[in-house]
Amino acid sequence: MTSHPVGLSGNLAPRQVMRATINQFDIAVWRSESGIISAWDNRCPHRGMRLSHGFVRGESLACAYHGWHYNCEGFCHYIPAHPELTPPKTVRPVIYSVIERHGLIWINPTAEARAHELPDNLIPLRTLTFECDENTALHAMSSTAQHAGESFEPGDTLSESPRIITVNTPAIANGIIIAFHQCAPHNVIAHVLVQNTLSSAAQIDVSRWLESVRRHAEANVSEYL
Amino acid sequence: MSFTLYNYVLSGNCYKVRLMASLLKVSYEAVSVDFHPGKAHKQEPLLKLNPAGTLPVLVTADHEILTETQAMLVWLAQQYDVDNTWWPAHNQPQITGIMQWLAFASRLSATVGELRLHTMLNKPLDAAPTRAGAIKALRELESHLTEQRIHGHPWLAGSSPTIADIACFPYTALSPDANIEHDNYPAIRSWLHAVRCLDGFITMPGIFELHTLRNPAGADASPLSDTVA
Numbered sequence: 001m002t003s004h005p006v007g008l009s010g011n012l013a014p015r016q017v018m019r020a021t022i023n024q025f026d027i028a029v030w031r032s033e034s035g036i037i038s039a040w041d042n043r044c045p046h047r048g049m050r051l052s053h054g055f056v057r058g059e060s061l062a063c064a065y066h067g068w069h070y071n072c073e074g075f076c077h078y079i080p081a082h083p084e085l086t087p088p089k090t091v092r093p094v095i096y097s098v099i100e101r102h103g104l105i106w107i108n109p110t111a112e113a114r115a116h117e118l119p120d121n122l123i124p125l126r127t128l129t130f131e132c133d134e135n136t137a138l139h140a141m142s143s144t145a146q147h148a149g150e151s152f153e154p155g156d157t158l159s160e161s162p163r164i165i166t167v168n169t170p171a172i173a174n175g176i177i178i179a180f181h182q183c184a185p186h187n188v189i190a191h192v193l194v195q196n197t198l199s200s201a202a203q204i205d206v207s208r209w210l211e212s213v214r215r216h217a218e219a220n221v222s223e224y225l
Numbered sequence: 226m227s228f229t230l231y232n233y234v235l236s237g238n239c240y241k242v243r244l245m246a247s248l249l250k251v252s253y254e255a256v257s258v259d260f261h262p263g264k265a266h267k268q269e270p271l272l273k274l275n276p277a278g279t280l281p282v283l284v285t286a287d288h289e290i291l292t293e294t295q296a297m298l299v300w301l302a303q304q305y306d307v308d309n310t311w312w313p314a315h316n317q318p319q320i321t322g323i324m325q326w327l328a329f330a331s332r333l334s335a336t337v338g339e340l341r342l343h344t345m346l347n348k349p350l351d352a353a354p355t356r357a358g359a360i361k362a363l364r365e366l367e368s369h370l371t372e373q374r375i376h377g378h379p380w381l382a383g384s385s386p387t388i389a390d391i392a393c394f395p396y397t398a399l400s401p402d403a404n405i406e407h408d409n410y411p412a413i414r415s416w417l418h419a420v421r422c423l424d425g426f427i428t429m430p431g432i433f434e435l436h437t438l439r440n441p442a443g444a445d446a447s448p449l450s451d452t453v454a
């Protein structure tokens with residue numbers, strides 16, 4: 001399997017936990033107090049509670065259910081109900097490979113995680129979830145521009161899987177990079193990176209542009225949104 | 226006592242006022258009302274205090290009655306915030322921004338809050354449009370927090386927390402009770418984390434405390450251990 005960009009590094013501060021999905025893989029991603037990032041199968045080895053509901057305590061993740069503590073290598077080292085016990089080394093969730101590059105968190109559940117090479121002069125702007133598939137989201141980019149009478153230039157495809165593209169919306173910004181992560185058939189995440197020279201005002205314009213793209217993309221999905 | 230709060234422990238709106246009082250380190254008298262299943266808020270003598278039949282109700286030492294939580298937050302800050310940071314009355318532009326998010330908090334109650342009552346207590350409700358309204362509101366909040374971060378401001382209405390953050394916190398944090406998880410809202414997740422880190426933060430059922438910050442020695446059990454032991 002290839003590595004997938006599941007989130008922005010900046011959205012996972014020390015002591016935070018998030019949940020990521022890659023196909024059938026349900027993953028808890030967390031960052032320790034000192035900044036070490038880990039990606040584990042989202043099931044507590046004790047009774048199967050989602051570890052993404054857990055709490056970071058220093059360099060450990062504590063399960064929300066019975067408070068078992070797992071260190072950054074995944075080993076359980078503390079069971080509150082039996083404080084005197086040294087848990088066996090087998091009590092350990094499945095560990096996935098995770099790396100951070102270009103401000104993105106990349107996970108590969110079946111092999112060593114690797115990042116796709118992107119230009120260096122980028123800053124991560126935000127992550128948006130679309131309730132539709134990747135092609136509908138892509139198509140909505142040009143139809144949104146048409147609708148607004150703006151020009152829109154699809155740029156290069158930097159990667160097919162996961163799909164990473166550059167786009168230019170000359171009225172707002174050029175060289176926008178969008179990295180998609182399709183986490184379910186009708187659920188795609190778009191990570192947006194922009195040139196690091198872009199002003200705050202233009203960054204907000206890009207963010208709002210992507211929101212209108214989402215409104216277009218989802219127009220046929222729900223009558224209410 | 227400084228004031229009396231007619232309270233129900235599982236209500237997000239009651240929690241909003243308890244949280245603000247705790248952050249301001251004010252003590253008060255809490256009267257618990259049998260909201261469910263007793264519906265005491267829909268009967269006398271509660272209706273005499275608040276004909277709208279909602280909770281919470283705040284009665285001041287001067288017998289002034291407040292029935293709207295956003296107004297209670299303003300009142301608490303005016304009375305007890307010696308540094309004038311939670312409701313910076315002297316800062317007009319900031320007050321305008323705060324008003325915007327106080328009004329928005331009512332939308333969160335009407336969407337996420339109602340959907341939560343529907344999910345947890347079977348309150349009759351047309352779930353689909355309410356859910357869509359909840360998602361729309363959370364997306365607006367997510368976008369605003371993203372824009373605030375671009376401006377270098379981590380809070381809803383400025384560079385320090387205000388009553389706007391407290392007004393919007395409960396139902397945003399409680400949305401998983403209405404089956405809306407926070408996975409798709411990274412900026413909201415970071416903001417919820419920041420609120421939980423505030424000095425004086427208290428929890429309610431469904432909103433967990435960050436034990437790691439309060440108790441780094443880690444001697445006690447998990448946040449849920451009391452309820453599931």
Ligand SMILES: N[C@@H](CCC(=O)N[C@@H](CS)C(=O)NCC(=O)O)C(=O)O
Nearest residue numbers: 236237238278279280292293294295
């Ligand atoms: N306007 C009130 C609304 C409070 C509210 O809706 N409270 C809920 C409990 S969280 C309630 O009492 N619901 C009963 C009802 O609406 O009949 C406020 O925001 O202060």
Ligand code: FES
Nearest residue numbers: 044046047063066
């Ligand atoms: S399920 Fe995780 S500690 Fe029990």
